[in-house]
Amino acid sequence: MxxxxxxxxxxxxxxxxxxxxxxxxxxxxxxxxxxxxxxxxxxxxxxxxxxxxxxxxxxxxxxxxxxxxxxxxxxxxxxxxxxxxxxxxxxxxxxxxxxxxxxxxLVEAPTLSDVIRTQGPLPPHHVAAIGDQVLSALQAAHSAGIVHRDVKPGNIMVAANGRVKLTDFGIAQAVDDPRLTTSGMLVGSPAFMAPERVAGREALPASDLWSLGASLFFAVEGSLPFERSTTAATLHAIMHEVPFLTHAQGPLASAIMGMLISTPEARITAEQARGLLGMAAQQPGYAPSTPPGGQHTALYPNGGQPPTMMGPPTAFAHQQPPVRKGKRKALLIGGAVAAVALLAGGFFLGKPVWSPSVDEAMATTLTYGEGGDMGSYYFDGSSYWCVNTPLGAGRSISSQNWVDCEEEQHDAQLYEGSYPVGLSDEEGAELADYPGPERLNAFAEAKCSVAFYSNRIRPEYRPALKYQAVVPSKAEWEKAPEDSTSDPVRYIYCFVVSANGGRLDGYQTNQVN
Known part of the structure; x- marks a missing residue:
């Protein structure tokens, strides 16, 4: 040799x-x-x-x-x-x-990131089951005073039998030290970083929920809700944009988008999210109907076309919507996102999901209909989105009050709305009981707030505006539909009004060029 x-x-x-x-x-x-x-x-x-x-x-x-x-x-x-x-x-x-x-x-299982990369988006009930197990781990950590700080699909391991493991507890916290990191260095994955952390605040338990919401969005959609071509653009999207879901509805959509509320104090809690995910995990038969072109009509009216984040709201209903039992579609308008279907969190769990701190931009919520603040209320959902009468107690809105936003000065502009609670998808199901003013107002205010702080409202106009929710009175809620083919009238509406009590000119929302 x-x-x-x-x-x-x-x-x-x-x-x-x-x-x-x-x-x-x-x-x-x-x-x-x-x-x-x-x-x-x-x-x-x-x-x-x-x-x-x-x-x-x-x-x-x-x-x-x-x-x-x-x-x-x-x-x-x-x-x-x-x-x-x-x-x-x-x-x-x-x-x-x-x-x-x-x-x-040693967990011999792929990460959620690997699973989505190889298999594509997962069925909603599988995503809900994954989220429920991760939340269990996070609740244990938060109870012990530990914030994970780096919840992401790459740290969620999914075994073939459905068991889930969350890894890397404490590592992001250990590394995030000014003596260890260079100035301005971000610790954690930017695409899954909560807005408050981007803004420089300390990580909170609610920050982990935001990251989980983004991870579950990725699991059910197959795409990241905020990732853009650069880190700066990604962080801007986290701070200023609201994504929308196309493959989820009901409790799963409510859980995901409830966790993605930008204000940590207003985010749903882990307990509320687990309640929603538990319900969603029990719906293995759920499969949104998919028309030609691949869009889900279970989520989108208007022939299955997805809502745009730009432009005046899509017409969502007349006051008496001709929707047949068993075929009611989830209601989303223009900039509406499944996020704001927070209804399940409050109405199905028997508690409000929205506990915001005082928002100076929110005007007093009003009721409409018999016994309500505003009395009669007519919505012409075909053409106009602005009204030429102030919103307030003793006021009414008739068909003559709806005007062209660009041609006439106006007192308020409709920018969002929702059908919060109605019939189940089963034929002949009983009507949902009136949830009470506290919970109904909480839902409406949450929905209006999410849309108000999204790119639905032009950012340059937002400082001069307030937003106001209008909800049905108890009598209006309980009013029987006109015929057996219609659902009852239970819409909530969101308006923007001038913060100084003046009148508005033009659209306050973004418009399609």
Whole structure:
């Protein structure tokens, strides 16, 4: 054997010797790489089981390896105390040299990101079941004072039997330290980062819910709700845009979009979201009807065409909508998103889903119909979206009050609306009971607020506007329909009015060019 061959043989033998961590964990193969490190399959030689080991990298620009290891040890050990079936168990945390290793339960399952990349969007009831299990893990963490900070499809593992595991608890928290990160560095995945974190606020439990909402949106739609071509554009979308769902409705849509409410204090809670997801997971037979072209008529009126985020609201109904029982379609207008179908959260769980702090832009909610603030109310949903009479107690709106927004000054503009609660999809189902003014107002105000702060309203006009919800009175809610083929009148309406009490000119909404 020549000297060169001998050297090659010795090199091969040296590289073939497995690397051992802490004299105990033998690294066998690499399972994957990510922004925070490398994941290895390893063998625990003491007890003979296979484990996963995440080797964390010191963040770019960091100079203090000691601080990094100290924080990782503290945060991950705290996360390792969590006990929930959906939490990946942490067995050990090791600092060795300049490296930090987290020894975890080995879960041989693809991530949700991998599943969607290979299989495409998942059925709504599967997405709901995944979300319910992740929420279980998050509730356990939040109860222990732990915020995950990096909930995303790449950290959600989905086994073939449907079991779900959420991994990487504590890692984002450990890395997010000004002594470790370069100025302006974002810790976490921008496309799944909650608006309050983009704005520089500390991560909250509600921030994890936002990230989960974005992850479930991705799972059911197959696309990311806020990802754009650049990080800056992505962050702008998170702060200023509202996505809409095309493959989900009912409780699942309510849960996802309720978690994506931009104000953390107004987001639905984990408990409310689990209630909605639990209902959605029990609907395996749900499949929206799909006409030619692939759009879901179960979500969109107007021949299955999706609502645009631009332009005057699509006509959503006359005061007596000719909709047959068992075939009622979910109501969305122009900039309406399935988000604002928060109805299930409040009305089906028996509690409001909206507990906003005082919003100075929200005017007093009014009732219409018999015994209501406004008395009679007529909506001409065919042409006009502005009214030439102020909204207020003692006022009425007739067909003569609807005017062209561009041709006449007006007192209010309709920009959103909804049919909050009605018949089930089953023929002959009983009417839903009047939910009471508190819950009905809460639904209406939530819906109007979401649309008001979306790109439905022109941002340059928003500071000079207030928004106002108009809901049916109890008598109007309980009024019998005119015939057996119609649903009762239960629409809520959202208007914008001048913040200083003056009149408006032109459309306050975005328009199609």
């Amino acid at each position: 020549t000297d060169e061959q001998l050297r090659q043989t010795q090199t091969t033998q040296a590289t073939a010797v497995p690397r051992v961590i802490a004299g105990r964990y033998r690294l066998l193969s690499e399972l994957g790489r990510g922004g925070m490190g490398v994941v290895h399959r390893a063998e625990d030689t003491v007890i003979g089981r296979h484990v996963a080991i995440k080797e964390l990298r010191l963040p770019d620009g960091a100079e203090d390896a000691g601080v990094f290891q100290e924080r990782v040890l503290r945060e991950v050990r705290t996360g390792g105390k969590l006990n929930d079936p959906a939490v990946v168990t942490v067995y050990d945390v090791i600092a060795e040299g300049d490296s930090t290793f987290i020894v975890m339960e």
